[in-house]
Each structure stands twice: as C-alpha cells, then as structure tokens.
Amino acid sequence: MDIEFDVKHGLEGVAVAISSISYVDGEKGELVYRGFKIEDLIENSTFEETSYLIWFGSLPNENELDFITTMLAKKRELPEEIVKMMNSFPKTSHPMEVLRSVVSLLGMFEKKDKSTFENAINLTAKIPTIIAYWYRIKNNLPLIHPRESLKHSENFLYMMFGSVPEHSSLFDKALILHAEQGMNASTFASTVTASTLSDIYSIITTAIGTLKGPLHGGANEKVLDMLEEIGNLENVEFYINDLINRKEKIMGFGHRIYKTYDPRAKILKNWIKDIFINKKIKYFEIALKVEEIVLNKFKEKKIYPNVDFYSGILYNYFGIPKDFFTPIFAMARIVGWTAHAMEYCKNNRIFRPKAIYNGPKNLKYKDVKGAE
Ligand code: ACO
Numbered sequence: 001m002d003i004e005f006d007v008k009h010g011l012e013g014v015a016v017a018i019s020s021i022s023y024v025d026g027e028k029g030e031l032v033y034r035g036f037k038i039e040d041l042i043e044n045s046t047f048e049e050t051s052y053l054i055w056f057g058s059l060p061n062e063n064e065l066d067f068i069t070t071m072l073a074k075k076r077e078l079p080e081e082i083v084k085m086m087n088s089f090p091k092t093s094h095p096m097e098v099l100r101s102v103v104s105l106l107g108m109f110e111k112k113d114k115s116t117f118e119n120a121i122n123l124t125a126k127i128p129t130i131i132a133y134w135y136r137i138k139n140n141l142p143l144i145h146p147r148e149s150l151k152h153s154e155n156f157l158y159m160m161f162g163s164v165p166e167h168s169s170l171f172d173k174a175l176i177l178h179a180e181q182g183m184n185a186s187t188f189a190s191t192v193t194a195s196t197l198s199d200i201y202s203i204i205t206t207a208i209g210t211l212k213g214p215l216h217g218g219a220n221e222k223v224l225d226m227l228e229e230i231g232n233l234e235n236v237e238f239y240i241n242d243l244i245n246r247k248e249k250i251m252g253f254g255h256r257i258y259k260t261y262d263p264r265a266k267i268l269k270n271w272i273k274d275i276f277i278n279k280k281i282k283y284f285e286i287a288l289k290v291e292e293i294v295l296n297k298f299k300e301k302k303i304y305p306n307v308d309f310y311s312g313i314l315y316n317y318f319g320i321p322k323d324f325f326t327p328i329f330a331m332a333r334i335v336g337w338t339a340h341a342m343e344y345c346k347n348n349r350i351f352r353p354k355a356i357y358n359g360p361k362n363l364k365y366k367d368v369k370g371a372e
Contacts, residue, residue, distance in 0.1 A: 007356060012256065016188065016351070021054060021339050022180045026257035031264065033180055034058070038263055047152050047175040048072060051124065051335045054180050055117070055342075068121075069151075075125035076146035076155065078102075079109045083133060083143070091138050095327045096218070098134045099127065100208040107201030116345075119200040120338035127334055128152065131327045132159035156331070157318065165318060170271050174314060177264045177307065178329050180336030182257070186210040186217065187333075187340050192351045194341035207337045208330050214251065217333070219308035220325040222251035224316060227283040227290075236289040244297060252309030253294050259302040268310035275317065283313050 008014045023032040031038040034053050041050050045059075052060040052068045060068060082105055089098060103123065110122065129146055136143050136159075144159045153172035154164045181187070190207035211217035230239045243250055255262055276284050291305055312325050320328065366372055 010256070011188075016183060017191070017340075017344055019182070019340065019343055020057065021336070021343060022182050024182050024257050026255070026259050029258060029260040029263045029266070031181070038177065039267070041176055042173050042267060045176060047172050047179070047332070050176045050179055054335050054339045055120065071121045072125045072152055073146075073148040073150075073155070075122045076129050076148075078126060078129050078133065079106075082106065082109060086130075086133060086137055089134075089137075093134075093138075095131060095134055095138075095324050096208065096212045096330075099130055099327050099330060100205055100212070102130045102134075103127070103201055103208060104205045107199060107205075110201075112199075116200060116338075116342055120334075120342070123200060123204055124334050124338070125152075127327075127331045128156035129159065131324060131331060132156060135160050135321075135324060161319060167275065167318075170275075170314065171318060173271075174268065174311060175328075175332040177267060178311070178332035180333070180339065183340075184216070185213075187337055190337045191340050191344050194345055195348055195350045197345070197348070200338070200341070203341050204334060204337060207333070211330055211333065212326060215249075217308070217326045217329040219251045219306070220312045220315075220329065221322045223309055224283070224312040224322040224325070226251055227286050227313075230286050230290070233285055233289055236286055237293060240290055240293045240297075250290070250294055250303075253298070253305055254303045255306045258304065258306065261304045262306045264307040265305040265310050268307070268314055269305070272310060272313055272317070281313060281317050283316065287313060 021034065024030070033041060033050065034057055036053065036059075041053075045053070048069045049060060049065055051072075052064060056064075082102060085105065086098065086102065089101075106123070106126065110119075114122070133143055135141075144162055146155050146159055150158055150164065151172065153175055154168050157168055157171060158164050183191070186207045189210040190203045193203045193206040214222050226239075230236055240250065272281055272284055275281055287310065291309070294303065294305075311329075312322060315325050315328060316322070364372055
C-alpha cells in the first residue's frame with residue numbers, strides 16, 4: 001500500500017487564516033498589535049485601551065475609551081447562582097479547572113441575544129471576578145465585590161487582596177503583554193470552535209482548556225515549581241544539567257515562532273530587574289542563573305526564555321499563588337481569542353483538515369467468542 005505522507009506535524013508553518021490583529025517576527029523578536037509595537041503599547045497604553053485596539057483595529061478616542069472602560073467595569077459581577085455553585089466546588093480544584101467550568105456554566109445564565117462583541121466584553125469583564133472569587137473561596141476568605149471606579153487590572157488585585165498594591169501598573173502592563181499572540185494553540189483551538197458557529201462560552205471554554213497545558217500557558221506555573229525545587233543558586237547547575245541529560249524540556253524556554261529572545265520575556269525581565277534593585281525578589285537570581293546555563297547549552301537550537309519564564313516571578317512578587325498564574329494569562333488572552341473568533345467568522349469556513357490513515361482496511365469481523 002502506497003501512502004503519500006504529507007503531514008505537517010503540529011501544523012508547523014501552515015497558515016490557516018489571514019489576520020490583521022497581530023504580527024510576530026520570530027527571528028527579530030518583534031511583536032506588533034494592529035500595527036503598534038508592543039514596547040510602545042507597554043509604555044503608553046492601558047489594558048482597556050489595548051483591548052479596544054485589538055478588538056476594533058484602531059486606538060480609541062476619548063469617548064470610545066470611556067465606553068470600553070465603562071462597559072468592562074459594569075459587567076464584572078457574577079450571577080448569584082454561579083457564586084453559590086462555586087462555593088460547592090472541591091477546594092482542591094485547580095483555578096484553571098474552575099475558570100474553564102465557570103465560563104461554561106455562565107453560558108446557561110447569560111442572555112443569548114447579545115452580539116458577539118457584547119459577549120466578548122461581558123466575559124472579559126467577568127473572568128477576573130471568577131479568578132478572584134475562587135481565590136477567596138478556596139482560602140475561606142469573604143468575597144470582595146468588584147469596584148466600578150477601579151481599572152480592570154487594579155480591580156482584579158483589589159478583589160484578590162482587598163487593596164491595590166504598589167507597582168500595580170506593572171500588572172496592567174503584564175496583561176497587555178499577554179493579550180494577543182497570533183495563531184497560537186489556544187487561539188487556534190478557539191477559532192476552530194468558532195468556525196462551527198458555536199457560542200462564545202464554548203469558544204472560550206475550548207481556549208481555556210488548551211491554554212491550561214504545560215507546553216502552552218500552563219508553563220508559567222511549572223516554571224515556579226522548578227525555581228522552588230532548585231531552591232538556591234548553588235543547585236542550579238546540577239538541576240538544569242540533570243534535566244538536559246534526561247532530555248526533559250526546561251519550562252519557560254523555547255517557542256515555535258520565536259527563535260530569539262521573546263520580546264515579552266525581555267520586558268518582564270527588565271521590570272523585575274528594576275524592582276530588584278531596591279528589593280530582593282524571590283527566585284530572580286536563580287532564574288538569571290537558569291537562563292545563563294540554558295542559553296549556553298542551547299545556542300545552536302536557538303532556545304530562549306519565553307513569556308512564561310519571567311511572568312510568574314512578577315506575579316509571585318504581588319503575592320499571587322502559582323496555580324493562579326495561568327488563569328491570569330487567560331484573563332488577558334481572552335481579548336485575542338475573541339478578536340480572532342470575530343475576525344475569522346467574517347469570512348468563515350469550517351475547519352476540517354484530514355488525518356492520513358495508515359491502519360488496516362480488510363480485517364475480518366470476529367465476535368467476542370472468536371466466531372467469524
Ligand atoms: N527545553 C529543552 N529543549 C527544548 C525546549 C526546552 N524548553 N524547547 C525545545 N527544545 C528542543 C526540543 O527538544 C527539540 O530538540 P531536538 O530537535 O533535538 O528534538 C528542539 O528544541 C525543537 O523543539 P520542539 O519541541 O520541536 O519545538 P516546538 O516548536 O514543537 O515546541 C514548545 C515549542 C512547545 C514551546 C517547546 O519549546 C517547549 O515544550 N517548551 C517548554 C514549555 C514552555 O515553556 N511552553 C510555553 C511556550 S510560550 C506559550 O505558549 C505562551
């Protein structure tokens with residue numbers, strides 16, 4: 001039997017859509033949202049403004065920014081029934097399991113006649129509340145309800161901890177960094193769901209389930225596991241060499257597209273360095289040593305830190321537990337997921353690739369007793 005193998009393993013290099021949402025130059029280490037360099041947006045924009053840009057394709061004027069900020073602020077509260085259900089979840093549930101399940105549950109409670117854009121805003125507004133409420137429920141703490149007067153990022157930290165901490169603008173900027181990144185695994189998965197004309201809750205549930213994996217967004221939590229296990233500077237060399245010898249992946253390194261330093265990792269590292277000058281930041285020195293060894297070992301393979309390597313150290317500085325890192329990624333990336341779903345559906349065609357069958361075709365049926 002002749003089988004023509006034409007499989008693009010992991011769809012590497014395959015274009016599945018034409019998009020004007022973001023551009024990644026993996027050789028130069030550049031990331032652009034709707035024509036604007038990420039460094040520019042970090043410097044000048046807010047999460048609300050960047051979300052508008054990603055959704056609508058241009059920067060908002062004052063009224064438009066006010067509109068998006070107000071919409072996001074007003075939709076934060078969760079239905080009472082959902083909060084009641086969250087209180088009955090096992091406290092051992094991972095926050096990504098809770099987020100995936102609550103987004104799915106919300107689909108049964110929200111009005112069905114909204115436009116996709118209204119749904120996108122509604123879910124973007126509610127995801128921080130789901131995460132923060134779960135943090136409070138899991139830790140037997142009273143809920144802190146959202147405050148409309150606070151920015152999206154500030155309100156999240158306020159709902160988690162009861163106040164807005166120093167350097168909260170860095171948290172806002174970290175959300176901007178994570179908001180969009182082209183046709184990555186979770187965006188692709190959610191675009192496939194969108195292409196069947198499914199609803200937004202199914203689209204985002206798909207995306208969250210895909211982001212959760214340790215090869216994708218789940219890597220940020222695994223990085224902190226690794227840094228904790230290493231424990232001190234003296235152990236770094238042995239620990240990393242041991243991983244390499246066992247041919248295990250080092251979490252927070254490598255990327256399908258970036259074959260140089262991920263610009264987002266560079267930005268995060270510089271922020272942490274700046275704070276570190278005044279205060280010790282846990283795990284930063286260990287991370288720098290890990291980076292030095294990995295860059296040295298994998299020069300030829302072009303394996304560099306990705307966004308997940310330094311994000312956890314920053315979140316840890318804000319007092320956020322490591323199992324909440326990937327939900328925070330989702331809290332930002334929902335903007336990219338929904339923008340791609342809306343863009344793709346303007347010129348929709350259902351995704352239906354193929355698998356090349358290499359199994360037998362002429363087996364004779366036998367029943368459980370072996371009779372033909
Ligand atoms: N540690 C050690 N070796 C690595 C790493 C790593 N982190 N990443 C890639 N390599 C090696 C592979 O073993 C492979 O080597 P080989 O050619 O000798 O077999 C080579 O580099 C190519 O790697 P692939 O896994 O084929 O690259 P791919 O594009 O399929 O995967 C991925 C990219 C999944 C991100 C990979 O680099 C990885 O697993 N990294 C660790 C997990 C991680 O940090 N994920 C977060 C990515 S960013 C994000 O999703 C938000």
